[in-house]
Amino acid sequence: MSEILTAKTVNELKTEVRLWRSRGFRVGLVPTMGALHDGHLSLVKHVLEVADRCVVSLFINPKQFSTGEDFEIYPRQISADLHKLQSAGAHLAYLPTVDQMYPEGFCTRISLDGPASGLEGDLRPYFFSGVATVVTKLLLQALPDVAIFGEKDYQQVCVIRRVVKDLDIPVEVMSAPIARDAQGLALSSRNSYLNDNELRIARQLNKVLFSMSDALTSGADPIFIIDKTRAALRECGFDNVDYVALRKMETFGPWQPGDDGYLIGAVRIGKTRIWDGVRIAGPRQ
Numbered sequence: 001m002s003e004i005l006t007a008k009t010v011n012e013l014k015t016e017v018r019l020w021r022s023r024g025f026r027v028g029l030v031p032t033m034g035a036l037h038d039g040h041l042s043l044v045k046h047v048l049e050v051a052d053r054c055v056v057s058l059f060i061n062p063k064q065f066s067t068g069e070d071f072e073i074y075p076r077q078i079s080a081d082l083h084k085l086q087s088a089g090a091h092l093a094y095l096p097t098v099d100q101m102y103p104e105g106f107c108t109r110i111s112l113d114g115p116a117s118g119l120e121g122d123l124r125p126y127f128f129s130g131v132a133t134v135v136t137k138l139l140l141q142a143l144p145d146v147a148i149f150g151e152k153d154y155q156q157v158c159v160i161r162r163v164v165k166d167l168d169i170p171v172e173v174m175s176a177p178i179a180r181d182a183q184g185l186a187l188s189s190r191n192s193y194l195n196d197n198e199l200r201i202a203r204q205l206n207k208v209l210f211s212m213s214d215a216l217t218s219g220a221d222p223i224f225i226i227d228k229t230r231a232a233l234r235e236c237g238f239d240n241v242d243y244v245a246l247r248k249m250e251t252f253g254p255w256q257p258g259d260d261g262y263l264i265g266a267v268r269i270g271k272t273r274i275w276d277g278v279r280i281a282g283p284r285q
């Protein structure tokens with residue numbers, strides 16, 4: 001196993017990627033905020049199936065957090081992350097500082113509509129513009145052939161696809177299914193905030209979503225299922241059900257029976273928000 005390279009500046013990143021390109025390598029990018037878990041490592045694996053070299057960015061992006069969110073306490077564990085990335089076969093970890101990413105005078109921000117409206121867009125006013133701004137920068141800095149995002153934040157995947165299309169960024173956007181632990185809990189760096197009791201409650205989210213998606217696939221009425229899902233989640237002990245929604249794959253538009261889609265839910269337990277989503281299959285081909 002060769003040692004993972006690190007780049008702390010845009011120039012270091014560009015120099016390495018340029019070298020790979022001169023050798024004819026296809027390059028993939030996995031944007032992350034660090035605190036890596038098996039879900040992130042599965043993204044590295046997917047990228048290595050379609051690219052010769054894999055860059056993983058680890059950058060906790062202040063622009064996508066609102067006041068009162070968890071920017072300050074977001075887990076930071078760089079040396080463990082580097083170790084995991086090296087074992088997963090990633091080639092380069094990109095670790096820019098906030099000053100490197102947003103130098104003095106930085107004043108650009110991408111503003112969005114479409115898939116960024118509603119749900120997370122309503123609850124976290126800075127989130128999607130912050131994500132779109134940093135992801136656009138990362139794509140333009142690394143100029144990868146392909147970039148991959150996890151489907152746990154499915155609205156984010158749809159927003160990024162739209163940004164890439166709208167801004168003609170020459171990259172293929174891939175997404176990968178949600179990675180889960182043995183009991184079905186969607187892996188998330190924020191799961192580390194949960195105590196034992198909260199974790200027990202959190203484990204119910206996927207169970208409720210899976211059972212409701214089965215009901216939908218068997219033809220249950222979508223409006224009834226959304227109400228029932230909210231009620232079931234409240235009964236599980238979540239402190240708040242931020243939303244439950246049915247959305248169409250790709251566009252994130254409203255879901256109709258027969259569409260490929262996602263049943264998604266965002267809930268709060270104590271101070272922690274968690275998300276999950278379950279795919280609803282469209283008609284059989």
Ligand code: PAF
Nearest residue numbers: 031032033061131134153
């Ligand atoms: O999903 C995340 O971890 C972040 O939103 C991303 C895409 C790395 C941008 O900061």
